[in-house]
Amino acid sequence: MRSLCIKVRKGKGESVRKKLLEDGLLDQSLYVDKDGDFLYLPITSVPGGHIVEERDFRGREKEERDYKALCEVPDALRDLLPTSFDTLGDIAIVRLPDELLPYAENVGKAMMEAFPRLRSVFMDHGVAGELRVRDLEVIAGVDDSSTVHTEYGLRFKVDPRKAYFNPRLSNERNRIVQLVRDGETVVDMFSGVGPFAIMIAKHARPAQVFAIDLNAEAVQLMQENIRLNKVSNVVPLEGDARQWVFDLPCADRVIMNLPHSAKDFFADALTRLNLGGVMHFYHICEKDEFQSVLDELVQQARGMCVELRVVRSEELKTYSPSASVFSADLLLVGWL
Numbered sequence: 001m002r003s004l005c006i007k008v009r010k011g012k013g014e015s016v017r018k019k020l021l022e023d024g025l026l027d028q029s030l031y032v033d034k035d036g037d038f039l040y041l042p043i044t045s046v047p048g049g050h051i052v053e054e055r056d057f058r059g060r061e062k063e064e065r066d067y068k069a070l071c072e073v074p075d076a077l078r079d080l081l082p083t084s085f086d087t088l089g090d091i092a093i094v095r096l097p098d099e100l101l102p103y104a105e106n107v108g109k110a111m112m113e114a115f116p117r118l119r120s121v122f123m124d125h126g127v128a129g130e131l132r133v134r135d136l137e138v139i140a141g142v143d144d145s146s147t148v149h150t151e152y153g154l155r156f157k158v159d160p161r162k163a164y165f166n167p168r169l170s171n172e173r174n175r176i177v178q179l180v181r182d183g184e185t186v187v188d189m190f191s192g193v194g195p196f197a198i199m200i201a202k203h204a205r206p207a208q209v210f211a212i213d214l215n216a217e218a219v220q221l222m223q224e225n226i227r228l229n230k231v232s233n234v235v236p237l238e239g240d241a242r243q244w245v246f247d248l249p250c251a252d253r254v255i256m257n258l259p260h261s262a263k264d265f266f267a268d269a270l271t272r273l274n275l276g277g278v279m280h281f282y283h284i285c286e287k288d289e290f291q292s293v294l295d296e297l298v299q300q301a302r303g304m305c306v307e308l309r310v311v312r313s314e315e316l317k318t319y320s321p322s323a324s325v326f327s328a329d330l331l332l333v334g335w336l
């Protein structure tokens, strides 16, 4: 089918695609097309700042339409079928409301039929514990949650039952990559299977990226991902970040992606940050509370005789009806 489209270089394809999606301009009924180093993103209307051309695209409306239509559930429950779900490589992870639990296998089967690229569908029972591993129940396909996920041209071996990975953070990771200056020392305190660390090492020019995780399985996957993506300056470290940071050189950038308890590591991380360095701080709280959390961090820093400035903060995603995941970039300005 013929459509207007935007031509972008492959390296930029993911961020442009997500922006078009957010702005409601991506034509989701058509497949993105590839040719050499370029991607062609079909659009429903013309956004500003892009050169637009016309091209033939393959339709995907059959897949989109089929999943709900194929699913055997009572008509009264059909509206409860989830419209979105996460895909990691060739597996899908879906959350179901209680009413649909007796029909979970039907949902899985319909998704497998409608999206032939899927190898398995898992029902998500949430993330738990210090290691943030996901409780998954297979509802269709093989009961194996390990897969290879592609993000910004990088390949990550992941297994959400063994180690945390969130595909929805890809834009945030890319945002941080753009901030890294040549020669920086970066410490990723809670690195999981290494997506922040490896993306920084691959797409920026840091001196070194130290990537710590308490979960031995996460570190093992990270080591595989370092090899898979052929990066040489990521140093994977297994253990407690609170202890490791004192054995490492001071950092120009510290990433603290442990949103439930990064606050508990704040003081230790701050003592290991160079003047002029930046801390990327992630936190889950009630939607109207993040500003006071940031004020507290700035005060806590004052108590340590340093000036910390919030240079950017953002609500990243909704966590529950009243709470969200937030991110903030905190600059260590200097001594008081």
Ligand SMILES: C[S@@+](CC[C@H](N)C(=O)[O-])C[C@H]1O[C@@H](n2cnc3c(N)ncnc32)[C@H](O)[C@@H]1O
Binding pocket: 130, 131, 132, 163, 164, 165, 166, 169, 189, 190, 191, 192, 193, 194, 195, 196, 212, 213, 214, 215, 218, 239, 240, 241, 242, 257, 258, 259
């Ligand atoms: C929310 S996940 C973030 C993973 C990664 N940054 C990503 O984006 O995929 C938090 C990670 O912190 C690890 N973790 C929890 N407590 C830790 C600690 N005290 N020291 C180091 N890592 C820890 C967990 O094992 C988990 O992999």
